[in-house]
Amino acid sequence: MTGVTVPGQAGVPAAESGPMVHAEQVHKSFGSIEVLKGIDLQVRAGEVCCLLGPSGSGKSTFLRCINHLEKINAGWIRVDGELIGYRERGGKLHEMREKEVAAQRRAIGMVFQRFNLFPHKTALENVTEAPLLVRREKRAEVRDRAAALLERVGLGDKLGNYPSQLSGGQQQRVAIARALAMKPKLMLFDEPTSALDPELVGEVLDVMKDLARDGMTMIVVTHEIGFAREVGDSLVFIDGGVVVESGNPREVIANPQHERTKTFLAKVL
């Protein structure tokens, strides 16, 4: 809200054909509490990046900054070269209008911890809603694509069910299909399996693995170390609002360099 400070003012680098997500020095405060204290992150196209960290470390907040659900106070975030939430004109940043922000979000899918399916719509309607309303696509096309997506996440027989009739794992898979229906170039997962019964975690992770194999760029906030090790291309450990350690997930998990990473991994492994 109050003046976004641009590092070096003219220091916002021009759009380049670089990483899919590029964040520099991201700061975010809620009132007087600073939650993010300068996060840097780069995620290449097709990469699966896992964000790890204790609760309250700011990893979810950072994820929400990437699609501008939270406004950052300093630093910048680019997705596919495009500055998020702001437009640069004449060396100055201009806040985007609500419609422009909404347009940016179309290309960024998001999956929430608590699913947040629309309870008054069936599984199929949940998936078709945004393409019909936001992308104004043809109904028949959207319906077919939505049915195919639900089929892909293993719910081809649940098209007409309301969310309240689905298990948590099924709801989360509908939520993934709903995000995919917008044909995003980036998917954000905010602890997608944390609200699930242990026996249902696997079915959601399987869908995510399948997505990763297909080359989707993914940023996943998770406590599933196994998933990070198996599917992740990079792992970023966040604590106290800063990146403590990052690198290849298998190396970081097997041989953490930082003391805080060690204690955290010792607890969750």
Added chain:
Amino acid sequence: MSVGTDSPERARPEPIQAVPVRHPGRWVAVAVIGVLVAMFVHLLVTNQAFNWSFMVDNMFRPPIMAGVRGSIALLVTSMLIGIVLGVVIAVMRLSENPILRGVSWAYTWFFRAVPRLVLAILFGNLGILWARIEFGLPFDRQIGALFGIQDFEARLFGFSAVDILTGFVAGMLALGLSEAAYMAEIIRAGIQSVDEGQTEAAQALGMTRGQILRRIVLPQAMRVIVPPTGNETIAMLKDTSLVAFVPVSAELFFQLRAVGSRTFQVFPMLVAATIWYLLLSSVLLVGQYYLERHFAKGIGRAGQAKARLRGMAVGGGGVTGGGGGV
């Protein structure tokens, strides 16, 4: 561990045959209520002041049916104004713009503070303020004087206030504007009852604020909004009788009372009024039932039962996962 359902030595036990708990209180209550009902029926049948035949002969006469139509028209139009304006005021109240918030608060404050009866009479007398109501450039005379033009008038159209603001329109405005204040509070509560995550999920899909309100939040808020709106509609049905003071004569209670005082049969006509209002509210209750059922879609037991039936028709069992949770 063996479960002995089919083992012969463990036969099914005898069904329980216990003496049920007695409820003597119920019988006493039935006796007391029976006597009271009998007394009431006796009163209805034997007391000549009811004059039933007169009531039945008179409660469906043309002027009274016109009154019924007038009351229903007033109910529908004022509730429409109330709901549409109520949504606008509720959205203003929840907006980020402090001026809109303030205006909305002031509106609600004014129209909830002033009694409807006072409003009805006030609107009926607005003609005292202006002979004509005209639309055009505001302060046109003053602006004209500023530029040295005498009697500068920039008005597009107008109408006689006395013609419009007496009778039906005044009553409709008084009731509708007052209702909007109450509806705004009901709708605001409904909107706020919808989980924040719904808005976030919709935002993440690229929907704009208007789309989210229309497609995601309001349909879910309806579940909370409909029951108190039913209350408001029934209250409004009764409050249409207030417009007699505007005055409006094409209104149910005014017409019934007119017959009563003309024929000196006041009491039968009051009973007729009671019956008419009972009838009309019963119709509204039926409408409310169907509305509530419609907006319970996907939520709670009604939705689940319906979909379970559909699931059986399709013949789909849970192949993946463990069937329906929750």
